[in-house]
Amino acid sequence: MPRGAHPDRPLLNPRGDGSRALRLGGPSFRGSWLRQDLGLLIGAAGTSVVGALLVWSATHESAGTAYLVRHLLNTAIGIVLAIGVTRLGHHGLRLVAPWIYGVSILGLLAVLTPLGLTVNGSRSWIPVAAGFTVQPSEFAKVGLALVLGLVFADRWERRVAPGTRDVAVGWLLAAIPAGLIMLQPDLGSAVVLGALAFVVIAVAGAPRRWVLGMAVAAVGLVVAALTTPLLSDYQRDRLLAFANPSADPQGIGYQTRQVRLAIGSGGWWGQGFMEGRQTQAGFIPYQLNDFIFSVAGEELGFVGAAGLLLLLSFIVVRIFVVAGRSRDAFGRFVGGGVGTWLAFQVFQNVGMNLGVVPVTGLPLPFVSYGGSSMFASWLAIGIVNAAYAAGHRDRV
Template identity: 60%
Template sequence: MSRDPLGVRAVLTPARRWGPSSRTSWLRVDLGLFIGAAGLSLVGVVLVWSATRETHGAGLALKQLLAVAIGMACAVGLTRLDVRVVRALAPVVYVLAVVGLVAVISPLGSTVNGSRSWIRLPGGFTLQPSELMKVALAIGLAMLLADRADRGLRQRNRDVALAWVVAGIPVVLVLAQPDLGSALVLVAMAVVIIAAAGAPWPWTVAVVLAGVGVTVAAFTTSLLSTYQSNRLKAFLDPSLDPQGIGYQTRQVRLAIGSGGLSGQGLFAGRQTQGGYIPFQETDFVFSVAGEELGFVGALGLVLLIAFIVVRAAVVARRADTFGRLVSLGIAVWLGVQAFENIGMNLGLTPVTGLPLPFVSYGGSAMIASWIAVGLVGTVASSSSAARTGPGAA
């Protein structure tokens, strides 16, 4: 008798019985989530175009539009899968993501602004494995912890310890780049997923305290590169780096403040069009919205991001354990990352180089964000099918 060691046949076969049919699956996808992400992405392309048109013409905007198209295609493809297929493939995805993080700190990696976070690809493209690791960690931890939670059992200490090893490996590799911002996002995701899976509370408290200790060490030791350390210190005292990050943050605040209620007009912002803000299309793209679209436009971006985060949380409430943990992890990822990016534009948080989801220029971040939307859509579709399909009876 033939064997199926990966269990793929067992995963796929039941999906034919109760999974979304070809005629009704599209009705079960959370279209609001996709529409919100599409609107946010297209606004991001326009903002990137505005920030770079004087120096790059439409080149970067077109590359960003290509990343949006690839990401949307990935998301739509994911919605055609049963969530149990995603669960079965989680270990493979996690291992591949870890291999990518190892490769980026090897001679294959490239250093930009003090962080070795990219792998250069043909055609002028780059890959940032830390963005794809966020996807891998969400489904990896959910797969690891869902079994006992499905049976209503509390997580054992050894299960939680293994989960933190799984989370700790990418965190250490990301810190080695060094990329404190992405590491904090990974830790936040892990804390919420592991706690939501039923981990004993002392584990959560211990990890939060350890995270605080690492953050303090980043400010006070040589844990980070000189460039990134200066970024953090300049948050407390911009005069420490008046020609670098101190200059950037002053220009960003000036741009946002000058936008007023309705903005100076698209492609008409003085700071943006004058090129006074370095890396505006990535770290500080929110300032383009603040200056050219004003408070109303910037608030619209915040509301769209909040809508996506809330939709992911709503899907989590309706899903099985695996889907709930995945959707919660994605909600935390997008929410924390957006808070950090907008906060550094407003001078409320240190500049750590995190992109604004769906908005900042960057192919890896855009594709990873859309894969996250696809995963939430897959969870929503499978959850709806389980409640309404023939197998739900």
């Protein structure tokens, strides 16, 4: 019988001594690490740690280390989720994409039932246990990115350009969760889904007239939200107060003024970690969520806030680089959708802290306190890392 390698009986290592190559320090072990986008993973982990410190500073006077511990726990769970998604791989992600999308739709429906919890005029959360809540709109972003990537990758791989029917299906898939989110109402998350769908459909090669038509429709939706009873009075005040904080001096106008004062007082180098006057006095409501960037601006100054933006920018740019280099359409489309989602949220959150865009309540990815946002952000990292791993295996 031949002693060489056989397709049904692979040679374990060239020496033929029966030891496995997959051991600590062996070539297969090193190769498994090379198939991870370590820069993306380290960037996301570092940003999450910075977020934990900012959350701690904003809450230690009133809650000690409680929020710090929760934020770090959320980060650890998020990393585990990202690893699990990466291990699932592209083939597994394509299989589960419809299920993730479907579960997210069920979650959005459940929010509108008595199971949902209303906070600040928006019915967006489902209480779980021990004070923890789930926000289905965050996971809807993951589900939509995956299902759109699946739909258009199938056409692309068969070398068939997306037609009217395909584009209509794509926008329908986006309109269902966006419509349910608007019923909460949550204009910010709905616009994120619209931007995500717009980029994926455009990159997939949809006819230009459809792309431009849907862009006009999206603008019309935003205008309707501001001029009709589609949003609650509280939500509309949040959107309009950025232009004129004095219009609501006791509500969102007060909050936006305090945020601007905190960031403006930081100067170049900041007032010092845990030394910010506005932050430590608790003058900014919900600072650990929507306005966490103001902690960086006040206590770390322009230099520290710019450093945080560089970290977030690195994550977004790296995601687009991985998507652009992906050798399969699924990785390219999903990566483009994920990058758009995170980029839009960073722009919106930082913009509303600086007072240049309306307040929509979107969290700052990896930085703001909140389990659902953290889990969804790390799931996004896992999805992109799976695309990177798939491309590396193809090259190897």
